[in-house]
Amino acid sequence: MNFNQLWVLAPFSIVILIIAYLEIMMVYIFIYPEEKEILLLILHHLLLLAVIYSFYKTSTTKPGSPTQTDNEDDPLTTSRKTCKFCQNNKPMRCHHCRQCNKCILRMDHHCPWVNNCIGQNNYKYFFCLVFYATLTSVVYFCIYFNKILKNPPIGKIDTYFIIFAATLSFTLMIVLFLFLAFHTKLISNNQTTLEYFEKQREHYNKDLVSNCNEFLGPGCWLIPN
Ligand SMILES: [Zn+2]
Numbered sequence: 001m002n003f004n005q006l007w008v009l010a011p012f013s014i015v016i017l018i019i020a021y022l023e024i025m026m027v028y029i030f031i032y033p034e035e036k037e038i039l040l041l042i043l044h045h046l047l048l049l050a051v052i053y054s055f056y057k058t059s060t061t062k063p064g065s066p067t068q069t070d071n072e073d074d075p076l077t078t079s080r081k082t083c084k085f086c087q088n089n090k091p092m093r094c095h096h097c098r099q100c101n102k103c104i105l106r107m108d109h110h111c112p113w114v115n116n117c118i119g120q121n122n123y124k125y126f127f128c129l130v131f132y133a134t135l136t137s138v139v140y141f142c143i144y145f146n147k148i149l150k151n152p153p154i155g156k157i158d159t160y161f162i163i164f165a166a167t168l169s170f171t172l173m174i175v176l177f178l179f180l181a182f183h184t185k186l187i188s189n190n191q192t193t194l195e196y197f198e199k200q201r202e203h204y205n206k207d208l209v210s211n212c213n214e215f216l217g218p219g220c221w222l223i224p225n
């Protein structure tokens with residue numbers, strides 16, 4: 001394994017370290033949980049499972065690339081344009097990703113956190129990942145903040161670890177919420193991140209339900225299946 005391959009693992013390692021820290025502190029707080037706390041812990045770990053499953057699907061699902069066998073009448077999968085990097089046909093909304101070195105259908109962005117491109121086939125999993133990660137960080141923050149309110153800091157070393165966990169989960173909650181709000185706005189405008197920054201505003205916009213169906217599939221939008 002060379003240095004570049006190790007570097008790719010860095011964002012993933014940061015995520016694992018953050019989750020490990022927050023989970024260890026959770027075990028510390030709830031070493032003898034009360035009955036009502038058990039329900040909260042079950043809810044929290046169901047959300048965490050949804051995060052892990054969405055992460056796995058986002059990272060392992062191919063985002064979709066144009067092929068020569070696509071329906072030639074469909075401008076979203078074929079076109080007369082050719083990519084100057086990989087020489088494949090380049091349909092509408094398709095972009096060449098330099099990290100993946102291939103063209104990606106309805107490319108949103110290349111995500112270093114999942115080490116994959118986010119495109120037509122895995123955008124739904126990516127959105128579910130952001131959605132469930134936001135909810136999980138809210139639960140983390142509420143639990144740690146509540147613990148600090150119940151036991152105000154009195155100089156014990158463990159209190160500082162809990163304050164750090166609350167600060168970490170608060171920061172995560174704010175960042176993830178802003179990211180979720182940004183992607184919700186993009187979906188409602190039928191826009192990708194690339195199109196947003198290229199200022200191709202509302203070029204493909206339809207009604208709200210059609211836009212959601214196009215990005216999150218016709219089934220249940222927030223189930224990563
Ligand atoms: Zn290309």
Ligand SMILES: [Zn+2]
Pocket residue numbers: 097098099100101109110111116117118
């Ligand atoms: Zn890529």
